[in-house]
Structure formats: C-alpha cells, structure tokens
Amino acid sequence: MKSKSFYSTQGSIWKSTLLTFPMILLILLFVAGGRPDLSTPEKSIAFLVTFVFLTALFFLILYTGKTDRYRAAGFITLALFFALTFIVNLIRERGAMTFNQENMLACEIPFCHIVTTMIIIPALITKSIIFPGSIIGGFAAIASMLVIVIGVSLALGRGFCSWGCFYGGWDDGTSRIMRKPKIKKINPVFRWISFAVLLIVALISAVALNPVYCDWLCPFKTVTEFEKITSFTVLMKTVVFVSLFAALVIILPVLTGKRIQCTTLCPMGALMALTNKINAFDVRINKNVCNNCENCVKACPTLSLSKEDMAAGRPSITCMKCGKCIDTCTKHAILYHIKGTPVDRNFSLARNLFLYPAYLLLVIFLGGPMQTGIILFMNLIKTGHLIN
C-alpha cells in the first residue's frame, strides 16, 4: 500500500473537494447563519477570511491526510481570538478585565465549561447552581453551555479538548514552540493527576458551595477575567492562578512539548475522559502493522500512550483524539476508529465520520471570535485603537 494515498481522499483533489462541500455549507450555516453580513467592508473581509481559512483547513486535512497539523492551526487560532474578543468585550462592558462583588451579585459572570465539574454535586444536594452566572439568556449562559457539554461528550468524548475547547489552544500552541523538547522523559502516571483534581475540586466545591477551581486555580483567568484585588486573599488567588498559567501553560509545555495544563490540572478534561467510554469514536492501534517504534508515545501531547497502551492496542482513556500520533505514525498503524468495527478496515470512512462532527465543533466555536477579531485588527490599523 502506498503511503501517499493511505486515505481515500489523500492526494485526490476531486474527492477532497467533494467531501469538503458539505462542510462549506455547514461553515456558511454556523459562521454566518446562512446569510453573511456584508453590510460594511470590514465585515465582508472578516467573513471572507474566516470562511476561506476554515474551508482551506478542512480541505487540507482531507487532501494531505494530516489531521493534527491543520487542526492545531485552527485550534490555536481559536484560543487566541477567543481571548482577544473576550477581553475586548469585557473592557467595553465593564471597563476592565476584573470583576467585583456587584458583578457577581448581578450574575454577570460568563459560565465556562470547566465549571460543570463543580456544580453537579451541589445542584443535586441544594437544587441550586453555585455560580454567579445567568441560567438562560445573555452571553455564555449556564443552560446553553451544559447542553453543549453533554452533546459534545456524547458525540466526541474527550475529543472536545482538542477540537472545541477555547482554552486548549494555549498549551497546544506553546507545546509546539520548541522542535526538540528539553524534557523528554515524562512518567505517564502524570496523566492521572487531573482525575485527582476533579475528585478534590468537585468535593470541596460541594462543601464550600463555591466553585473552588474557578476561585483559586484556573490559570486561564490570566487571559479572560479575574477578581479585582481588594484583599490579601484575592491577591493570593491572583498569585496562584498567574503562577499556574506561567508554569503549566507556558514554561512546562515549551520544555516538554506536552499539553501540561490540559493533562494535569483540568478537571473538565478528566470528566470528558470518562465520556470517552460512551461515544462511538476512539483511536486504535493496528498491532499487525505496528513496528513498536514508539514514535507515537513520544508524540502524544497528553501522555495517553505508553508501552502498556501500545500492547493493549489503544491509548488510555485520557486520549483527546487530536490525531498527532496518527500523523506521526509512518506505518499508518494508528487510526481513528468506530467502536465495534474491525480496526484494519474502513479506516477512511471512520476518519471522515469523525472529522465532520469534530471539525464542525471547531467551526462553531471559532467562527464568531475570528470574525470579530479580524474586525478589531482592522480597526486597530485604521484608527490606532483596538477598542473604539
């Protein structure tokens, strides 16, 4: 079998174009609501750039047979544009990235998916949501985020962490900065830390009736919003989350080439990992083809592959389905797979069926922030100010 045309779409412009066409329609639907807003030159340019970017990435995934390379481009772009547009929106609305007691009392804090891990037990016990956000309506309402989390869990499992999470692109990006990582040997047991974090934060939040991870630990407050420093305790919290951002999102990913924050600290990742068991897609190793070179073990950014996992023919439950191991394997021994089907057959179909929902998730989350971000940059060029 020729390596160049392992997948049915690989190297074939016609097949790749044909399979990209449904995604073009979906991009039009989700990015522009089916009717692009071309009322101003800025909006037209923003839409066109976003549309071309998203379409080109999907086409390249199909045409080249490389998943992670182009997924990462979209995923990192998502993290950067999300942070930019979120911060600009906060400054427009509140005048600062910080929030205070008044904002909390008015339930104005946007709900992020990670909070889900901390509200389940208190919701069962107290029948209330321990988060100062809006249940329905408004930006990032709790109900809408919960629907997304449940839907994505069923469709992709922990694939969310590599295709839809608007934070994951940060350490995905920093982990790619150095071509050869300084720290090469990392014990795969560290992949279990996030489960301990999930256990502890879920329990402590239930007792304290306070989302402790958001309050104390979340490193991504550095690039979104955080509490205004009014006391020594808040200062301590600020030191903790900024330090965690520096260590887990920047320094360690750069040194190790791994997504350290996603692998070790994110409780949502641990919860999503459990849902890997109940959705149709997984990643499997064709042991008949594998030559045990262990390049996939070295490449896996989430420590989800070890020698034991290779022997078992599948990555650990913590796999984020990013496709990096698949791209790395020169023997095409690692594949996207539909549970209940043979590993060595229909691999092109399995890959394509996985790519549609996974990429659509990226489109849904990236479309809006990217268009807004491009408009902001054009304003910056025209007026010299990012925010009017």
Added chain:
Amino acid sequence: MNYSAGFVLGLSTGVVCLAYCGPVIVPYLMGEGNTIYKNAGSVSLFLTGRLMAYIMVGLLAGIVGKTLLQPSSLKTVLMGILYMLLSVLLIIYGFHRFREICLGRSHLPVKKSYARRWPFIVPLAGGFATGLNICPPFLLAITGAMETGDIARSAWFFIMFFLGTAIYFIPLPFIGFFRKQAALRIIGKFAAILAGIIYLYKGIIMII
C-alpha cells in the same frame, strides 16, 4: 470541622482506602466466587467491621480531644500545628512509595477453623482490621475528630468519614472494577497530595 467535613475527608481519601486495603476483601470475594448478591452481603459485613473500628477510634479521639486539647488555651495553635504536620505527612505519602501499616493487609487475623464455623467473621474481622489502617488520611481524620472536643461528635465525625470512604466500596461486588486498580492507586496518591495542600493551608490559617 463539622460532620460534612468528615464526609468529604472520607470521600477525598477513600480512593486510597480502596486501592490499598481493598485487596484484603477482593481476594476473599474472588476466592469465594459468589454471586453479586452474595458478594454484596460480604462487602456489607466488611464495611460493618470498618464502621466498628471507626466508631471505636472516634470515641477515643473524642476523649483525648475533650480531656487534653479542649482545656488548653493554645487549642487553635495546637490544632493548626497538628494539621500542618499531618498535611505534610499526607503530601510526603502522596509522593513516596511506602507501605501503610494496614492491619488486615497481609492476612486476615482469623483462624481457618473459626472461618469455617462462622463464615461471616472473615469479612467482618477483615473490615475491622483494615479500619485501623494507620495511614495519613486516617490520622487526619483523628485530628478532625479531636478538634470537635466532644466524644459523641467525635464518633459522629468518624461515622461520616466512614460513609465517605464506604462509597468507594460500593462497586466491589462487581469485581471487574478492580482491573483499573493501578490507576486508582495513582489517583488516590495525587488526591492525597492535593488534600494535603488544602489542609496545610487550613493549618496555616489557623495559626495566623
């Protein structure tokens, strides 16, 4: 510390109990080869043994707390220091591989003749022995119970601690659950480190 804190302490450290002292009951269940229904009965007896041990320790901790700690003017500072020491122990415990002094670990302290005559005594005694597992989470629970300064409340604290840890034993009748024991052990260790950090913070706050 209140009763819910005992429950949460049990929940957060119960993985460790399951991963280390669970093997005492698991070989018994596997050796007996009973149905899930009968296994559930054995696990219930095992947990009853643990509960008895916990109530006993809870009462003793309450007596110590009431007679020695409560009258002291330095109670808060003493408790703070105790929390800090134990949380450091919990963190060290999380990082290092050493065997706990689990009384039921190596063998069940019941002669075979008694076991044949009263089959219920094996899981019951095993539960009692493992209930006296001198591991850092257990010591931390003793500290929490002593802090209550009351014998009855101390016993209640341990009952809640028992309930927290007992949740992890519910899947035991479905023995296949233990295939992932190695991962559970690691998660338990990491959870112990995180719990240690939280209690270290609590100890520091008590002293400040």
